[in-house]
Amino acid sequence: xxxxxxxxxxxxxxxxxxxxxxxxxxxxxxxxxxxxxxxxxxxxxxxxxxxxxxxxxxxxxxxxxxxxxxxxxxxxxxxxxxxxxxxxxxxxxxxxxxxxxxxxxxxxxxxxxxxxxxxxxxxxxxxxxxxxxxxxxxxxxxxxxxxxxxxxxxxxxxxxxxxxxxxxxxxxxxxxxxxxxxxxxxxxxxxxxxxxxxxxxxxxxxxxxxxxxxxxxxxxxxxxxxxxxxxxxxxxxxxxxxxxxxxxxxxxxxxxxxxxxxxxxxxxxxxxxxxxxxxxxxxxxxxxxxxxxxxxxxxxxxxxxxxxxxxxxxxxxxxxxxxxxxxxxxxxxxxxxxxxxxxxxxxxxxxxxxxxxxxxxxxxxxxxxxxxxxxxxxxxxxxxxxxxxxxxxxxxxxxxxxxxxxxxxxxxxxxxxxxxxxxxxxx
Ligand code: PLP
Numbered sequence: 001x002x003x004x005x006x007x008x009x010x011x012x013x014x015x016x017x018x019x020x021x022x023x024x025x026x027x028x029x030x031x032x033x034x035x036x037x038x039x040x041x042x043x044x045x046x047x048x049x050x051x052x053x054x055x056x057x058x059x060x061x062x063x064x065x066x067x068x069x070x071x072x073x074x075x076x077x078x079x080x081x082x083x084x085x086x087x088x089x090x091x092x093x094x095x096x097x098x099x100x101x102x103x104x105x106x107x108x109x110x111x112x113x114x115x116x117x118x119x120x121x122x123x124x125x126x127x128x129x130x131x132x133x134x135x136x137x138x139x140x141x142x143x144x145x146x147x148x149x150x151x152x153x154x155x156x157x158x159x160x161x162x163x164x165x166x167x168x169x170x171x172x173x174x175x176x177x178x179x180x181x182x183x184x185x186x187x188x189x190x191x192x193x194x195x196x197x198x199x200x201x202x203x204x205x206x207x208x209x210x211x212x213x214x215x216x217x218x219x220x221x222x223x224x225x226x227x228x229x230x231x232x233x234x235x236x237x238x239x240x241x242x243x244x245x246x247x248x249x250x251x252x253x254x255x256x257x258x259x260x261x262x263x264x265x266x267x268x269x270x271x272x273x274x275x276x277x278x279x280x281x282x283x284x285x286x287x288x289x290x291x292x293x294x295x296x297x298x299x300x301x302x303x304x305x306x307x308x309x310x311x312x313x314x315x316x317x318x319x320x321x322x323x324x325x326x327x328x329x330x331x332x333x334x335x336x337x338x339x340x341x342x343x344x345x346x347x348x349x350x351x352x353x354x355x356x357x358x359x360x361x362x363x364x365x366x367x368x369x370x371x372x373x374x375x376x377x378x379x380x381x382x383x384x385x386x387x388x389x390x391x392x393x394x395x396x397x398x399x400x401x402x403x404x405x406x407x408x409x410x411x412x413x414x415x416x417x418x419x420x421x422x423x424x425x426x427x
Pocket of ligand 1: 119120121122123125154155156157214219220248249250251252276277
């Protein structure tokens with residue numbers, strides 16, 4: 001408790017009154033320390049009600065790639081608010097969604113260019129799964145309803161997406177009984193795992209709708225890295241066994257790993273890609289499932305039952321699409337990918353001292369993702385110590401990670417890496 005209100009101000013009354021009413025994510029409401037009351041965000045800083053300012057190492061679950069409150073984001077969202085905050089896409093279309101879809105199609109590799117909007121990453125993945133299953137049905141093939149997904153993976157926390165997360169390590173193992181069974185296996189990192197996956201795809205060919213993977217970095221399942229060769233093997237295996245390849249770029253999309261999309265760096269074009277998180281620059285809920293022509297054509301027919309059977313109420317929300325267009329403007333106008341490169345270099349050096357620490361198993365950096373993996377972890381202690389050091393860092397599993405805004409200054413980034421070195425050096 002002493003850290004929360006270390007300053008002079010009493011907690012604000014909205015906090016005292018509403019605090020126990022808001023059921024927080026992944027939090028034991030009885031024992032978790034109360035959340036920190038936030039009154040403002042700016043750049044890579046979070047301002048607390050007692051006046052303290054924390055340097056944000058997480059960018060609100062990796063969304064706020066331009067930092068908080070970027071003026072261009074604010075102006076464009078406000079402009080859209082004047083004319084039309086929302087109109088449904090049921091039989092209607094508006095400019096922000098049309099422009100955004102056109103721009104995403106131009107940015108994505110290959111012929112990925114048919115954009116289905118939704119409002120969260122989980123739903124975007126769920127739509128990709130439905131798209132893949134219906135792709136086969138529309139092609140007259142029955143029984144292909146299973147997905148191959150990978151250990152260490154995380155694709156969301158709806159029922160469909162929990163079922164394709166890592167079944168043992170993941171946060172969802174309690175719900176096993178609720179979930180349909182999929183084929184969760186090892187990434188094809190070497191000859192043995194590639195041969196095993198090849199066999200699985202052959203043996204279960206009639207049941208498999210697609211292969212689902214987070215390209216280059218498996219995020220919330222443990223911040224695990226793999227290289228482009230793994231993705232090239234997946235593409236080759238998917239083609240050999242005639243199944244669909246789905247890349248979940250909800251985390252990796254929009255520069256996080258160093259290229260605009262992870263699939264660019266790998267030179268691999270999936271059949272379906274999912275986007276979310278940084279799509280709207282960390283401002284409004286928006287996600288997308290983007291299909292290739294091959295997939296889209298399976299739905300293009302005179303039969304109304306061959307239409308894609310999905311439609312979230314707020315899909316393609318005009319404010320969120322305007323935000324995403326503003327975010328893409330910023331990728332064009334400001335040197336985001338150069339900033340990611342600089343962050344990668346600075347984090348690599350800044351986190352290097354962790355390597356020698358007794359409790360540290362691995363230190364890895366890719367793009368604007370920095371990870372320190374520990375052998376044992378005391379998460380409540382670490383969280384409190386980071387706040388005391390003036391930074392916001394949220395360890396999970398056995399890892400401490402940084403996914404800062406791409407606009408973070410060198411000094412703030414040094415405070416983040418310095419705090420991690422300091423705190424992890426403590427006995
Ligand atoms: N897919 C990946 C790769 C993610 O990292 C996440 C969220 O962490 C999701 C899907 C789920 O997105 P959301 O939390 O917006 O539903």
